[in-house]
Amino acid sequence: MGARKVSSDEYLFDPDLLKNLDWGSVINCLNPPITNETPGEPWLLVRPLCISDYNKGYVQILSQLTTVGNVSKTDFERQFMNMRKAGGYYITVIEDTRINRIIGASSLITEFKIIHNCGIRGRLEDVVVNNTYRGKQLGKLIVLTVSLLAKKLGCYKMSLDCKDSLIPFYKSIGYKLEPGNANSMITRYEETSKPVDPS
Amino acid sequence: MGARKVSSDEYLFDPDLLKNLDWGSVINCLNPPITNETPGEPWLLVRPLCISDYNKGYVQILSQLTTVGNVSKTDFERQFMNMRKAGGYYITVIEDTRINRIIGASSLITEFKIIHNCGIRGRLEDVVVNNTYRGKQLGKLIVLTVSLLAKKLGCYKMSLDCKDSLIPFYKSIGYKLEPGNANSMITRYEETSKPVDPS
Numbered sequence: 452m453g454a455r456k457v458s459s460d461e462y463l464f465d466p467d468l469l470k471n472l473d474w475g476s477v478i479n480c481l482n483p484p485i486t487n488e489t490p491g492e493p494w495l496l497v498r499p500l501c502i503s504d505y506n507k508g509y510v511q512i513l514s515q516l517t518t519v520g521n522v523s524k525t526d527f528e529r530q531f532m533n534m535r536k537a538g539g540y541y542i543t544v545i546e547d548t549r550i551n552r553i554i555g556a557s558s559l560i561t562e563f564k565i566i567h568n569c570g571i572r573g574r575l576e577d578v579v580v581n582n583t584y585r586g587k588q589l590g591k592l593i594v595l596t597v598s599l600l601a602k603k604l605g606c607y608k609m610s611l612d613c614k615d616s617l618i619p620f621y622k623s624i625g626y627k628l629e630p631g632n633a634n635s636m637i638t639r640y641e642e643t644s645k646p647v648d649p650s
Numbered sequence: 651m652g653a654r655k656v657s658s659d660e661y662l663f664d665p666d667l668l669k670n671l672d673w674g675s676v677i678n679c680l681n682p683p684i685t686n687e688t689p690g691e692p693w694l695l696v697r698p699l700c701i702s703d704y705n706k707g708y709v710q711i712l713s714q715l716t717t718v719g720n721v722s723k724t725d726f727e728r729q730f731m732n733m734r735k736a737g738g739y740y741i742t743v744i745e746d747t748r749i750n751r752i753i754g755a756s757s758l759i760t761e762f763k764i765i766h767n768c769g770i771r772g773r774l775e776d777v778v779v780n781n782t783y784r785g786k787q788l789g790k791l792i793v794l795t796v797s798l799l800a801k802k803l804g805c806y807k808m809s810l811d812c813k814d815s816l817i818p819f820y821k822s823i824g825y826k827l828e829p830g831n832a833n834s835m836i837t838r839y840e841e842t843s844k845p846v847d848p849s
Contacts, residue, residue: 513765520767530768537736537762560761563736566712566776567841568719569729577765602839610836612809618833626835634817635834636825637809640801642766 461501463534464541469497472599480595480624481588487543487596491587494549497596500542500556502531509544509553516579539563543597545580545589555580555589559597561604573601575611591624598624660700662733663740668696671798679794679823680787686742686795690786693748696795699741699755701730708743708752715778738762742796744779744788754779754788758796760803772800774810790823797823 474486487497500509505527513519534540539562545555558576563569575597580589601609612635613621618628673685686696699708704726712718733739738761744754757775762768774796779788800808811834812820817827 510764517765519765522764522768526768527764530762530764533762537738539736540762562759562775563729563732563739564776565709565721565726565729566716566718569721569725570841576761577763598837606839607841608836608838610811610834612811612831613833613835614831615833616830618835621835625837627837628833628835631815632811632813633834634812634814634827635809635832636812636817636820636827637807638797638824638826639807640805642769642806 461503462498463500463502463531466499468541468600468603469499469543469596472596472603474595474599476602477595477599477625481591485588485592487592490545490589490592494547495554495589496546496548497592498544498546500531500544502528504544504553507546507551507553509556512553512556512579512581513577515581516577541597541600542577543593543600545593547584554584555593557593557597559601559609561601561606567607570607571605573598573604573606573609575609590620594621595624660702661697662699662701662730665698667740667799667802668698668742668795671795671802673794673798675801676794676798676824680790684787684791686791689744689788689791693746694753694788695745695747696791697743697745699730699743701727703743703752706745706750706752708755711752711755711778711780712776714780715776740796740799741776742792742799744792746783753783754792756792756796758800758808760800760805766806769806770804772797772803772805772808774808789819793820794823 469487472487478484485491490497505524510519510522510527539560541559543557544553546552547554557578560574560576561571562574564572575594578594580593598609611621611626668686671686677683684690689696704723709718709721709726738759740758742756743752745751746753756777759773759775760770761773763771774793777789777793779792797808810820810825
């Protein structure tokens with residue numbers, strides 16, 4: 452897992468879950484066919500988010516995506532522990548191990564259901580790849596990695612919300628707009644400085 | 651809280667969270683103006699899901715919505731405990747206390763984020779109201795109850811996925827399709843009998 456030794460309790464989830472994903476099922480989506488275990492360059496590493504990734508730019512890369520705000524290391528570590536305690540958070544990153552920086556990320560969030568035989572569903576969230584690493588299929592790689600993880604965990608479906616401009620990208624890796632049932636609606640609330648602890 | 655005494659550990663979440671929600675902010679959505687604490691009929695009770703609600707028809711009412719499958723009482727109770735242990739599951743029901751039956755339900759699921767100042771977002775899921783109780787604004791009531799709970803918990807937004815036919819309903823209670831950013835896409839996986847335990 453790269454040069455530096457990472458203690459297992461640094462990980463958000465068990466790295467072994469990322470082994471032997473069903474890349475055969477999506478072989479037509481990637482050319483050349485890379486996987487999370489063979490990401491195309493020897494210096495790229497796909498792994499779970501670590502609590503030490505604050506120092507490797509995980510928060511900074513998210514700011515390419517949306518409003519992040521002023522997240523301190525303590526804020527990050529507290530939320531990381533909230534996620535790990537709750538379970539169901541599978542934030543996966545791509546590290547450029549030459550420079551020890553996070554250069555891509557995506558999140559699988561799972562949800563326990565009563566419907567579908569007390570099933571589990573997955574959601575794709577917070578997908579980002581550093582612009583300077585374009586042309587390496589890393590967007591597809593990071594999304595397919597967590598999608599195949601959802602499949603491995605037994606999710607009956609994986610869903611995502613996206614802008615119009617991203618529809619072709621997600622179609623190219625197997626996502627569909629279901630006719631008559633593809634609307635995402637929202638209500639926004641005023642952002643408070645810190646939310647109430649929901650536990 | 652109705653005639654029968656309910657021990658607090660039967661609840662999925664603290665019932666006090668449903669007190670004093672900000673109904674003033676949605677007063678234009680309901681006519682007459684009912685709330686979760688005054689739902690329009692003395693025999694209606696809005697409360698968190700209880701582990702004993704298997705016997706009151708919670709699983710049955712979900713089958714009006716989608717595939718539920720053959721969920722046993724043990725399956726239900728196991729998933730209820732998974733949800734309570736994880737936290738972030740706010741399944742809220744309407745009970746007709748004359749007949750001890752669940753006649754409506756909706757779920758708020760919260761998610762810890764790093765973006766938006768380590769914020770929390772909410773999702774609306776699994777909304778259902780028994781057809782025979784139409785004309786009482788119970789759909790609006792149950793959705794607004796969990797939406798106002800999301801606001802109270804500090805969520806920066808609440809989102810939902812829906813069919814085309816439900817867009818006017820959700821618009822009438824404050825949800826919006828954001829132009830250019832209102833797509834919900836999915837991948838479905840073959841349903842296994844029981845998912846892998848993700849913990």
